[in-house]
Amino acid sequence: MTQEFILETRGLTKEFRGFTAVDDVNLRVREGHIHALIGPNGAGKTTVFNLLTKFLPPTRGEILYRGKPITNMRANEIARLGLVRSFQISAVFAHMTAMENVRVALQRRLGTSFHFWKSEKSLEHLNDRAIELLDEVGLKEYADVLTVEMPYGRKRALEVATTLALDPTVMLLDEPTQGMGAEDVDRIVELIRRVSKGRTVLMVEHNLSVVSRLCDRITVLARGSVLAEGDYEAVSRDPRVREAYMGSDAETEEEASA
Amino acid sequence: MATTHSLTPAMQRQRSARMRRNMLYLVLLGLALLAPLAIYPVFLMKVLCFALFACAFNLLLGFAGLLSFGHAAFLATGGYFTGIMLSSYPGLTPEAGILIGTLAAVVLGTFFGVLSIRRQGIYFAMVTLALAQMVYFFFIQAPFTGGEDGLHGVPRGELFGLISLSDNLPMYYFVLTVFVIGFAIIQRTVHSPFGQVLKAIRENEPRAVSLGYNVDAYKLVAFVISAGLAGLAGSTKTVVFQLASLTDAHWHMSGEVILMTLLGGVGTLFGPVVGAGLVVSLQTQLAQSPIGNWVSVILGAIFVICVLSFRSGIVGEIQKLVRKNFK
Numbered sequence: 001m002t003q004e005f006i007l008e009t010r011g012l013t014k015e016f017r018g019f020t021a022v023d024d025v026n027l028r029v030r031e032g033h034i035h036a037l038i039g040p041n042g043a044g045k046t047t048v049f050n051l052l053t054k055f056l057p058p059t060r061g062e063i064l065y066r067g068k069p070i071t072n073m074r075a076n077e078i079a080r081l082g083l084v085r086s087f088q089i090s091a092v093f094a095h096m097t098a099m100e101n102v103r104v105a106l107q108r109r110l111g112t113s114f115h116f117w118k119s120e121k122s123l124e125h126l127n128d129r130a131i132e133l134l135d136e137v138g139l140k141e142y143a144d145v146l147t148v149e150m151p152y153g154r155k156r157a158l159e160v161a162t163t164l165a166l167d168p169t170v171m172l173l174d175e176p177t178q179g180m181g182a183e184d185v186d187r188i189v190e191l192i193r194r195v196s197k198g199r200t201v202l203m204v205e206h207n208l209s210v211v212s213r214l215c216d217r218i219t220v221l222a223r224g225s226v227l228a229e230g231d232y233e234a235v236s237r238d239p240r241v242r243e244a245y246m247g248s249d250a251e252t253e254e255e256a257s258a
Numbered sequence: 259m260a261t262t263h264s265l266t267p268a269m270q271r272q273r274s275a276r277m278r279r280n281m282l283y284l285v286l287l288g289l290a291l292l293a294p295l296a297i298y299p300v301f302l303m304k305v306l307c308f309a310l311f312a313c314a315f316n317l318l319l320g321f322a323g324l325l326s327f328g329h330a331a332f333l334a335t336g337g338y339f340t341g342i343m344l345s346s347y348p349g350l351t352p353e354a355g356i357l358i359g360t361l362a363a364v365v366l367g368t369f370f371g372v373l374s375i376r377r378q379g380i381y382f383a384m385v386t387l388a389l390a391q392m393v394y395f396f397f398i399q400a401p402f403t404g405g406e407d408g409l410h411g412v413p414r415g416e417l418f419g420l421i422s423l424s425d426n427l428p429m430y431y432f433v434l435t436v437f438v439i440g441f442a443i444i445q446r447t448v449h450s451p452f453g454q455v456l457k458a459i460r461e462n463e464p465r466a467v468s469l470g471y472n473v474d475a476y477k478l479v480a481f482v483i484s485a486g487l488a489g490l491a492g493s494t495k496t497v498v499f500q501l502a503s504l505t506d507a508h509w510h511m512s513g514e515v516i517l518m519t520l521l522g523g524v525g526t527l528f529g530p531v532v533g534a535g536l537v538v539s540l541q542t543q544l545a546q547s548p549i550g551n552w553v554s555v556i557l558g559a560i561f562v563i564c565v566l567s568f569r570s571g572i573v574g575e576i577q578k579l580v581r582k583n584f585k
Contacts, residue, residue, distance in 0.1 A: 053468065079470035091468070093461035104458045105469050107451055113471070114479060116452035123451055127269075144269075166469060 005064075006031040006200050007052070007083070007170055012061035014047055014224075021047045023224040024061070029170075029217075034192070034201040036211045039221035040244055045204045046088070048221065049174050052202070053085040054078055065170075082169035088178055090155040094148040098139055098158050101147055102130040105165035130165070137161045137191055153184030157191060164195055171196070173203040177210050189213055212236075220244070290434055299430040300498070305538045306437045307495040312518040312530030314487035317444050319516075320525030321453065322480040323460035327383040327512050328370065328390030329488050332363040334397060334507030336489030339363075341409040341502035342402055352415045352423060356436070356493040363489020364482055366393070371481035375474050387509065394507040408503030412496055429498060436494050440487050445527055447483060456480055517557065521564050523571025532572050 007029040014022040022044045029035045037045050050056040052063060054075040063071045070078055079085075093101050106126045112118055134140050137157040142150060147158060156176065163171060176192060177185045189210055192201065205211050211218060211232065218235045220227045222244040228235050235241055293302055311333055318324045340359030343350055374385040397403045404410070414423040423429045447453055459466045459473050466473050496502045505511065514537065522533025537557065544553045568575045 055464070055467075074472075075467045076470050076472045079468055084470075085468045087464065087468075091462050091465035093458045093465070095461055096457060100454070104454055104466075107454065108470055110451070112451045113455050114452055114476070116447040116450045116479065116483065118450050118452075119446070120449045120451060120454060123454065124269075162469070 004030055006066055007202065008064040008067075009048075009052070010062040010064070012048070012051060012063065013059050014044075014051055014056065015059045021224050022051065022058075025221070025224070025226055027219060027226070029200060029202050031200055032198075033216040034196055034203070034214050036215040036218045037202065037204045037221060038206070038208070038211060038218060039227070042223075043221040043244075044224040045221055046174065047224075049085070049172065049204050053083070053172055055085075079166070082166075083172060084163050084166050084168035084170070085172040086159050086163060086174055086176060088174045090152065090159055092147045092155050092158055092162070095146060097144050097146055098134055098150065098161075099127065099130045099143040101158055102133050102162050102165050103127065105162045106130060108166075133161045133165055134158075136164065136195070138187075153180055153187065156180070156184075156188060160188075160191055160195060168199065170200045170202065173201060173205075175204050175206060177205065177207050185210065208236075287438070291431075294427060294430050299426040301538075301542060303426075303430055303433045303498045304495075304542075305535050306433050307491050307498065308515075308518065308538050309531040309534040310437050310440045310494070311488055311491035312515050312522070312534040313441060313444050313527075314484045314491060315515045316519045316524060316526075316530040317447065317487070318480060318484040319519060320529075321448050321460065322456050322477055324477060324481065325379075325383045325516075326386045326481070326484070327509070327516075328386030328388075328393075329484075329515055330507050330509060330511035331370070331390035331393040332367055332485040332488035333492035333495075333511060333515075334502070334504075335366050335393065336360055336363045336492030337496040337502040337506050338397060338403055338409065339489075340493035341412045341496045344412050344415060344497070345409060348413065348415075350415070351419050352417055352432075352497050355415075356490065356497060359493030359496070360486055360490045363492070364486040367482045367485020367489070368478075370485065371478045375478050375481060387512070390507075390509065390512060394504070394509070397504060397507050403502070406504060408501060408505075409496075410501055412500040412502065414497055414500060423497070433494055433498060436490065440490055441527075441531075443483070443487065447480075448527065452476070452479070517561050519571075521560065521571055523574035523577075526571065526573040526577060529571050529573035536572075 005028045007027070009025055009027045012022060012025040012027070013020065025048060027048070037048060039045050047056065051058050054073060058071065062069055065078070065081060065083065070081070093104065096104070103123060103126050106129055107113060107123055112122065131140060131143055134143055137160050139154060139157055139161060142154060142158070147155060150158065173192070177188050180188065185207065192214060215232065217230070218232055219229045220235055220241050227244055228238045228241050311329070315326065315329050318326055336359040339362040340355045343358050344352065344355040370386060370389050373389065374382055377385050398405055414429065416422050417428070417432055421428055423432060455466065455471055455476055459471070459476055463473055492506060518533035518537050519530045520533070521536060522531065523529025540557065541553055544550055544556060564571065570578060
């Protein structure tokens with residue numbers, strides 16, 4: 001029954017010293033969808049995201065991947081299952097070249113990553129694949145560039161290439177267009193559309209135009225709870241969502257969500 | 259593109275840089291072989307032992323981003339174990355004694371590592387310091403370490419039961435061999451698949467986790483290698499000076515190795531060697547001069563100048579210059 005949902009949470013709750021950041025969230029992500037998690041500032045989007053990716057332990061609730069609980073797994077273990085996350089601030093290895101960034105992701109499968117006695121030349125047969133992946137995100141000519149010297153938008157693209165190197169089934173993107181100029185945003189949107197073929201994407205996103213262009217399904221969070229869910233049309237017409245976004249006064253909002 | 263896998267221009271540059279570096283190593287090795295003709299071998303051996311110690315420390319700080327403030331414990335443990343073994347079992351050859359001392363440091367390093375590796379930044383430094391202090395007090399109290407006096411008269415013995423090390427020259431070449439082996443291990447570790455992951459962890463730990471790497475395990479392995487090599491340095495030093503003393507276990511020593519590494523260039527392979535050479539030379543020279551009491555002050559001042567004006571250390575700054583002018 002749950003098989004069509006690749007990722008699911010049941011009653012997911014996170015409390016920080018009495019403050020409930022995420023309150024009983026039931027999220028269901030369908031396989032093959034691009035699913036967005038949106039909401040005003042402080043709605044708990046990033047916390048949900050960190051719970052899903054196991055960077056935070058939940059206070060209560062369950063997380064299921066293909067119907068199996070992954071609530072107690074560690075962050076690096078779920079990456080091995082095929083759930084790979086990105087970060088709000090571009091997460092690259094600054095003092096490695098673009099090619100090395102991707103190669104570090106590729107090399108895990110070799111099973112030689114603990115071999116401190118082996119030469120790094122043993123990794124060179126991965127170079128072609130790494131450069132292929134760079135090409136896929138339009139970064140081929142950056143292969144030799146130290147990442148620290150790359151422009152911001154390119155770093156984000158590199159992050160995508162590194163993620164793709166793991167061939168993930170679910171890509172979890174934390175505000176992939178944050179801090180970008182319009183041109184870069186378009187490029188990333190296209191990129192996400194392209195790489196999402198045959199994969200599931202769950203993304204936290206502020207930019208509603210990005211969400212409207214990309215996403216099949218949207219979950220709106222407010223104050224740690226799910227406020228609405230549906231496609232962009234349905235969600236954007238929902239008065240409660242409008243209120244949450246326009247910043248109406250607290251009373252009407254509480255009435256609305258009651 | 260002629261080979262089965264492509265080499266990007268940067269990699270070709272890297273390769274030729276590697277060649278040049280190997281040439282440099284050969285020249286330095288040649289100089290090291292000839293050095294005892296010009297310089298007092300015991301001084302050279304002291305430099306080599308501390309250089310290995312600093313290189314081991316740098317593997318952790320420079321390549322894994324972990325600041326250990328307890329590395330003296332491994333130096334001293336290696337030293338004491340080797341000293342005790344060689345003193346109590348006269349039949350034991352020096353290389354066996356050194357091996358036992360190194361193993362002891364590996365065991366202690368595993369223990370320290372398991373307890374400390376999950377801590378980040380300053381907490382990691384504090385946990386390693388606390389553990390090292392416990393080791394220090396253990397060495398003061400234990401009945402077999404000679405307490406405040408330390409262990410004296412450790413026999414140098416005969417290497418493989420064949421070559422007497424009582425003369426300084428054979429001793430020197432043995433120490434040089436140990437150093438080269440230790441340095442080669444570090445060099446290989448840094449440039450290995452493991453080294454790549456370590457670098458990734460240093461650059462961005464959460465990202466390394468999200469790529470599926472169990473970062474604690476990688477850090478632990480790096481910590482144990484580093485501890486083992488620090489122990490190797492301590493063991494060798496004990497054989498050279500026929501002495502294991504509390505100075506090696508004191509937290510001053512943990513501080514000194516940080517100074518050596520930063521001064522020479524953290525994260526460069528050869529920096530700690532230069533740093534160790536400089537610090538040991540200064541200590542030796544100044545101790546004989548009328549301002550001998552000021553050694554700590556002078557070293558402190560140098561440290562401040564280094565941190566303020568050339569942060570990448572001597573070798574790091576030279577590398578920057580070379581990169582700027584010969585790109």
